[in-house]
Each structure stands twice: as structure tokens, then as C-alpha cells.
Amino acid sequence: MSLGKRIDDLAILGGKPEFEYKLHVGRPNIGDREAFLARVNDMLDRKWLSNNGPYVQEFEARIAETLGVKHCVVMCNATLALEIAVRALGLSGEVIVPGFTAAATPHSLQWQYITPVFCDIKYATHNIDPDRVEDMITPRTTGILAVHLWGRPCDVEALQEIADRRGLKLLFDAAHAFGCTYKGKMIGGFGECEILSFHATKFLNSFEGGAVVTNDANLAHKARLMKVYGFEGPDNVIYIGTNAKMSEVCAAMGLTSLECLDDLISAYRANYLHYRKELAGIPGVSCIVYDDAVEKCNYQYLAVEVDGQTAGISRDLLVRLLHAENVLARRHFYPGCHKMEPYKSLFPHAGLLLPETEKLAARIMLLPTGTAVNVDEISRVCAIIRTAVENGPEITDRLNAQSGG
């Protein structure tokens, strides 16, 4: 362990990278391999590979039970689950979404010609700001699609109050929020429905997967038909539908992941606490706050804010420097959905109403965590960051001299 990394050892200035292998953000968590393979063997013996098989049914029941919701409709991914939820709720015209989220969130609307109207976030929480939502409502608005970013809950009550008062449907992109709570209640049962992701990089992994969870029986029924082409019975299609079925092998992985939920949370929690300790006192670098004394959280996103002024090194240079050390930090969600196509062409001035989103998008980076990263590695990552911050201006000067000369 080379905890005392010196400026000349930095790979960006010609030294040797700290890690021989790459340390990724979003490395999948593999649960109990034997348990998964046993399920796959049973599945092959059964020869029931898709079409609402026994693993899919069991996975749905286990999720509903874990989250305390009445209905869980699993699908092949969260993007299609979002699209189906939006369609099943009958949304049209305009829907208000945060700009600081994954492209999948606004795409689920634009894909069906519903206009995503980007709303600013609260800097302190990274989540959609209810006070700004009100300003974005027009006669065409039919809904609010909020995101529990990093698994930290939105201000659900304030959003629900606006939705009720203005006659809007409220739904949540809960792709980050499996196992997290709002006011002590599991996320999953709020609004009209919530959408989960089980993509390989997400907290609970089924290779690819997603779900609509809701307490509304009609909505669940509609989503269930829409994910199988709108078939109600063998010869009877009653809606436009698509194919968003989850396969049995994915559900087998999902069930296996569910069995190690507690181990996963402890691994992420231990990593988070170690990062916090190691990053404490580095000027301009601050770790996102999770506090399970207030709300249960899954600690999955190791989001770090870099204030370039105070740190003496910009977020972007720090990310480049970490990449040179084989630490693949990511600038999520940079530059913000409103600055990506098709939205940046459709709404070239959207950023004027999103000052907090733009400020945050320029400062956040995600660091590697999860079961594939151990505390020694975290100490080494933090030592690199400390060296970079202690020598920010000199690193910048030397890089400028290199590229200038």
C-alpha cells in the first residue's frame, strides 16, 4: 500500500498507475453463485424459460413483501417499466421531471411524444425541488415524474400535495432506491406507482430487469397486460402493448440477489463509512450524506462533491487524474439531461431555469464501491485524491506546460 502518494508518483504526470487493474463504478454484485446455478438447473429441467414462469412469480411476490406494496409487476428493464407506467396512467402533453437524472427518465416520456419539462433540483438534496415544480405547471401538464436520486427520498409529501391540488398524477423513478425509506416507510408504495431497476449495475441485480410497484390494483392489471402485447386472454388483445417480459434466468438472478440483501447493504455501508473517514478534512471534497438513523438507505452511490475553487483542482481534472490511476470515477449525471439530445435542440434555453442542476452537474463525481472494492483500495483512492488536492495548482501548471510545450 503506497498511502503516501507523492506528486511525482501521479500517473497523470508520468508515474505508474496506483492500480494494475481497473476499479469501476457500478461493478455488479454477484450473489451466491451456487444458489443461482441450482436455480438455473431447475429452470432447464422445467423447460419454462419465460412467460410469467415460477421464478418471475416468486420474484414479484418477494419484492412486494419486502417493500410492503400490494402489487409488483416485473419487466425486462426499468426503461420499459417507466414507459408502461406512463402509458398505463394515461399521461400526455407535458410531464415535469428533474434534469439531474439518467437519460432513461425523460426518454420514457419523449419516446411516446410526451414533453419532459425539466425542473430544477434542491442543491442540498440533489432531488427535484417542489417549490420549482409549481412554476413549471402549464395547462398541458398531466404529471410529475420524480426521481429518488442516489436512493435518498424526494420530498414525497410536498409533491403529493401539489399533485392533488393541481390534479396531476405523481409517479417515482425509484431505480436507485431499493431498500430505502421515506419517513420510515419503504420506498415503493408512494404516488400512483414507483419504478425499480434491477440492471446489473444497480443495487439489486437481475442482469437486466425492472418493475412497476403500486398499491393500485387497476394500474397493476393494466401494466401486466401491457407488458405482454396487451393480451387479456389467449385470443384477446385489449390494449396496445409491448414485450417487456422478464425471463426466468433474470428472475433467478434477482431472487439470488434478494437473498443477500443484508450482506450487500453492510458491504456498501462499510465502504461508505470508510470513504467518509478518509475524505474528511480534504478541502473542497465532500461525501454525500447518508444517515440511516434518519432513513434507511442502501449506500450504493458514492457521490462526492468537488468544489474546484476550494479544492484548488477542478472536478474534471480530478476525474482525469483518477482515470490515469485506473480508478474509473464517473461524472454522473453530467452534463444533465437538458444538455443532451434531443432535449438540447428542443429546449436550448432550459438551462436558464436550472441553475442548481447545472452547478451540481459540474461538481459531482461517483467513486467505485460495492462488493468488488475493499477498504484498502478505498484508502488508496482517497490518498490519490488527497495528493491531487494538496498539489492542485502545481498539477494544473505542469499539465499546461506539457500541453503547451
Ligand SMILES: *Cc1c(COP(=O)(O)O)cnc(C)c1O
Ligand atoms: C438505471 C436507471 C434507469 C434505467 O434502468 P434500466 O433498468 O437500465 O432500464 C432509469 N432511471 C434511473 C434514475 C436510473 O439510474
